Amino acid sequence: MIAEIINYGGSIRVPKSVEVAYSTPVLLKYNERIILIDPGDYVSFGFLEEYFESHNISLEDVTDILLTHLHLDHAYATKLFTNATIYIHAAYKSKPYNKFGLIKSKLYLEIINSWKNVVEIDAGVKLFDGKIHVFHTPWHAKEHCSFTIDTENLGRILYTGDIVMNRVEFYDIIRWLRNDDCARFINTIGRKCDYIVFTHDEYVKSSDYFRG
Amino acid sequence: MIAEIINYGGSIRVPKSVEVAYSTPVLLKYNERIILIDPGDYVSFGFLEEYFESHNISLEDVTDILLTHLHLDHAYATKLFTNATIYIHAAYKSKPYNKFGLIKSKLYLEIINSWKNVVEIDAGVKLFDGKIHVFHTPWHAKEHCSFTIDTENLGRILYTGDIVMNRVEFYDIIRWLRNDDCARFINTIGRKCDYIVFTHDEYVKSSDYFRG
Amino acid sequence: MIAEIINYGGSIRVPKSVEVAYSTPVLLKYNERIILIDPGDYVSFGFLEEYFESHNISLEDVTDILLTHLHLDHAYATKLFTNATIYIHAAYKSKPYNKFGLIKSKLYLEIINSWKNVVEIDAGVKLFDGKIHVFHTPWHAKEHCSFTIDTENLGRILYTGDIVMNRVEFYDIIRWLRNDDCARFINTIGRKCDYIVFTHDEYVKSSDYFRG
Amino acid sequence: MIAEIINYGGSIRVPKSVEVAYSTPVLLKYNERIILIDPGDYVSFGFLEEYFESHNISLEDVTDILLTHLHLDHAYATKLFTNATIYIHAAYKSKPYNKFGLIKSKLYLEIINSWKNVVEIDAGVKLFDGKIHVFHTPWHAKEHCSFTIDTENLGRILYTGDIVMNRVEFYDIIRWLRNDDCARFINTIGRKCDYIVFTHDEYVKSSDYFRG
Numbered sequence: 001m002i003a004e005i006i007n008y009g010g011s012i013r014v015p016k017s018v019e020v021a022y023s024t025p026v027l028l029k030y031n032e033r034i035i036l037i038d039p040g041d042y043v044s045f046g047f048l049e050e051y052f053e054s055h056n057i058s059l060e061d062v063t064d065i066l067l068t069h070l071h072l073d074h075a076y077a078t079k080l081f082t083n084a085t086i087y088i089h090a091a092y093k094s095k096p097y098n099k100f101g102l103i104k105s106k107l108y109l110e111i112i113n114s115w116k117n118v119v120e121i122d123a124g125v126k127l128f129d130g131k132i133h134v135f136h137t138p139w140h141a142k143e144h145c146s147f148t149i150d151t152e153n154l155g156r157i158l159y160t161g162d163i164v165m166n167r168v169e170f171y172d173i174i175r176w177l178r179n180d181d182c183a184r185f186i187n188t189i190g191r192k193c194d195y196i197v198f199t200h201d202e203y204v205k206s207s208d209y210f211r212g
Numbered sequence: 213m214i215a216e217i218i219n220y221g222g223s224i225r226v227p228k229s230v231e232v233a234y235s236t237p238v239l240l241k242y243n244e245r246i247i248l249i250d251p252g253d254y255v256s257f258g259f260l261e262e263y264f265e266s267h268n269i270s271l272e273d274v275t276d277i278l279l280t281h282l283h284l285d286h287a288y289a290t291k292l293f294t295n296a297t298i299y300i301h302a303a304y305k306s307k308p309y310n311k312f313g314l315i316k317s318k319l320y321l322e323i324i325n326s327w328k329n330v331v332e333i334d335a336g337v338k339l340f341d342g343k344i345h346v347f348h349t350p351w352h353a354k355e356h357c358s359f360t361i362d363t364e365n366l367g368r369i370l371y372t373g374d375i376v377m378n379r380v381e382f383y384d385i386i387r388w389l390r391n392d393d394c395a396r397f398i399n400t401i402g403r404k405c406d407y408i409v410f411t412h413d414e415y416v417k418s419s420d421y422f423r424g
Numbered sequence: 425m426i427a428e429i430i431n432y433g434g435s436i437r438v439p440k441s442v443e444v445a446y447s448t449p450v451l452l453k454y455n456e457r458i459i460l461i462d463p464g465d466y467v468s469f470g471f472l473e474e475y476f477e478s479h480n481i482s483l484e485d486v487t488d489i490l491l492t493h494l495h496l497d498h499a500y501a502t503k504l505f506t507n508a509t510i511y512i513h514a515a516y517k518s519k520p521y522n523k524f525g526l527i528k529s530k531l532y533l534e535i536i537n538s539w540k541n542v543v544e545i546d547a548g549v550k551l552f553d554g555k556i557h558v559f560h561t562p563w564h565a566k567e568h569c570s571f572t573i574d575t576e577n578l579g580r581i582l583y584t585g586d587i588v589m590n591r592v593e594f595y596d597i598i599r600w601l602r603n604d605d606c607a608r609f610i611n612t613i614g615r616k617c618d619y620i621v622f623t624h625d626e627y628v629k630s631s632d633y634f635r636g
Numbered sequence: 637m638i639a640e641i642i643n644y645g646g647s648i649r650v651p652k653s654v655e656v657a658y659s660t661p662v663l664l665k666y667n668e669r670i671i672l673i674d675p676g677d678y679v680s681f682g683f684l685e686e687y688f689e690s691h692n693i694s695l696e697d698v699t700d701i702l703l704t705h706l707h708l709d710h711a712y713a714t715k716l717f718t719n720a721t722i723y724i725h726a727a728y729k730s731k732p733y734n735k736f737g738l739i740k741s742k743l744y745l746e747i748i749n750s751w752k753n754v755v756e757i758d759a760g761v762k763l764f765d766g767k768i769h770v771f772h773t774p775w776h777a778k779e780h781c782s783f784t785i786d787t788e789n790l791g792r793i794l795y796t797g798d799i800v801m802n803r804v805e806f807y808d809i810i811r812w813l814r815n816d817d818c819a820r821f822i823n824t825i826g827r828k829c830d831y832i833v834f835t836h837d838e839y840v841k842s843s844d845y846f847r848g
Binding site for chain 2: 007010012020042043046048052053058101102104106107
Binding site for chain 3: 646648679688689694740743
């Protein structure tokens with residue numbers, strides 16, 4: 001399995017004015033499959049277009065999309081990949097999307113209705129011959145999952161999802177300034193991985209932060 | 213005719229990373245009509261939702277949309293207003309939208325195909341009993357038009373469109389640092405208006421800048 | 425004591441390109457004192473200028489500045505207020521500011537050296553006749569403190585500091601998706617306050633989120 | 637003369653909330669000199685720090701700084717380079733910096749006062765053995781100059797300054813949608829250069845846009 005970080009996710013939060021967030025999309029190649037993790041939001045379309053055009057991949061070539069959770073800044077771009085099977089924790093189904101607001105509800109229903117095939121995942125599930133392990137990490141959304149991915153080019157990757165959005169939060173966690181389940185998870189699993197990929201920031205090399 | 217500035221447009225340009233621009237949407241009420249000018253892009257959906265919900269207007273209530281030109285940051289949000297007639301200069305039809313890139317071309321075709329009724333406008337056209345005058349101002353796009361609007365609450369408004377995106381450009385123009393058709397247009401027409409509304413900035417009161 | 429929220433703090437994080445964060449400055453008037461909490465960074469100068477000019481207050485009139493912690497996005501603007509006494513937890517002194525990088529180290533030393541008078545605060549300290557209570561909340565920085573403020577116009581305010589930067593984090597906490605000291609602190613103290621002011625977002629009314 | 641583009645300038649304009657702009661700093665090496673063009677604003681300090689640290693150059697090593705004009709987003713960072721001679725058009729001296737606002741005036745005076753040595757430039761001036769040609773281009777500020785630079789690694793560069801901030805403006809100009817002095821200058825001089833470097837965007841290769 002080969003992993004490519006398409007771009008670094010980011011976030012722009014100017015209260016009462018503009019809120020733009022977009023996750024870090026990771027593309028995985030494994031045998032004949034092309035797998036995306038958290039492809040992003042509308043603002044990500046530019047990155048995705050540049051990547052897919054320059055690599056000569058068509059949108060229809062994507063076979064599978066793993067979602068950490070169902071927020072627009074991670075999942076809106078799923079609508080572009082009409083052949084992909086979606087992998088997501090079942091708890092996403094319990095939210096009242098039709099009450100999310102006049103326009104926002106439309107966007108959520110648009111993407112959910114665009115999914116032709118959904119596979120429900122949960123803690124302990126292994127995907128793609130065991131290359132990807134699923135952890136249920138419901139500290140940002142009830143359906144939230146994190147993933148470890150065994151790759152040939154980047155070793156073992158921890159894709160945190162939004163339980164650690166950026167390096168600022170990561171630094172708080174590795175210094176044990178926080179003492180919750182999330183901090184324990186990152187300090188345990190992150191230590192065993194080679195790279196930790198955040199959803200709204202650059203990734204880090206694990207050995208730069210953990211010893212032994 | 214009553215005018216409401218729904219929010220100030222803005223722009224975020226971080227090269228190679230994020231480009232987000234969104235125009236200033238203006239809502240006009242005139243008799244039974246609800247008219248929008250340049251409703252904006254996907255990132256505008258939040259403003260539009262807040263405005264429409266708090267004013268108890270449904271998306272289907274919008275009867276007419278005037279576009280200065282066909283760029284996504286001004287026109288993508290037209291897709292939300294399924295009953296609206298679109299007013300735009302005919303030159304928009306001559307662009308090869310299907311060659312705009314893998315994803316961008318889809319977005320352009322999505323909005324154009326969502327328009328049920330299009331009225332072509334040109335220099336000299338008067339709309340809504342002469343309350344709105346159309347000027348052909350092709351200095352940013354061939355189809356670009358600017359509008360003056362006679363309102364009860366804000367006097368005569370000049371809606372520049374992208375020929376003057378923000379106050380930085382406006383200051384250059386009123387000091388005659390530029391000497392082109394655009395500068396002549398703004399210095400002539402803007403002087404006769406009460407407010408000048410920019411597409412990516414706050415609006416200004418004309419008398420604060422022009423004398424006599 | 426009267427409190428005014430000068431503007432809402434925000435954050436812009438485009439990895440490898442632009443990182444801009446600026447805290448929410450609160451101005452308190454009490455007898456003859458003018459007190460600021462977390463005045464912000466260089467990018468805040470615009471807000472501060474507009475506020476001080478329109479309220480006819482000079483920069484020298486500020487008598488006291490409370491800092492939740494010593495990060496530039498909260499504390500760089502202290503350099504503007506040359507008469508102010510700084511209140512901060514003593515743990516700020518243990519960091520190697522001179523090793524923070526070629527330019528960043530200069531900025532930290534510039535502000536620390538600009539402080540003429542520093543009062544060290546800690547858990548349990550009460551300031552300004554007991555109107556302000558200090559809590560040591562070292563979950564983002566070792567010196568980090570949060571404050572409750574008893575005001576005439578906004579009731580009791582909890583100024584969280586960066587232990588809760590925005591409403592996204594707040595929503596996770598009040599749903600008990602997190603179970604750490606920080607979540608316990610916010611759910612206990614926030615419940616007893618009228619408003620909760622975040623450092624990088626709009627504030628919220630406590631009763632909209634807590635019952636009983 | 638060797639040129640390095642330290643980073644791409646950008647701009648963030650969220651009206652009434654945040655305005656952040658930062659120019660494109662170019663570093664030139666020529667014999668024993670290290671020359672900077674438009675080093676940027678406070679928000680550029682991060683890029684500059686990373687560049688200078690990773691290239692083992694100290695801030696004091698910079699011998700010369702060319703400014704297109706005196707706006708903070710281009711010139712605030714001059715204060716970091718205490719040994720540099722500043723090159724700028726004399727018209728910068730006619731502005732009432734002390735009336736620019738409570739805080740903004742302090743920033744302008746801070747940088748102007750930090751300059752130990754200023755060389756006034758004007759149209760036709762040639763610098764560094766004729767490698768750099770100065771053009772007076774007063775269409776954004778009265779003192780505004782643009783530069784062509786003959787380099788070994790990037791051929792002849794046109795550094796536009798803010799008369800063309802980004803590619804959106806450039807596209808309007810090369811299609812002759814504008815017909816002013818600025819458009820004539822860019823279409824004449826830009827055509828003769830190999831690269832055109834904008835102040836708030838990526839640069840472009842001239843031959844991708846001009847023929848013959």
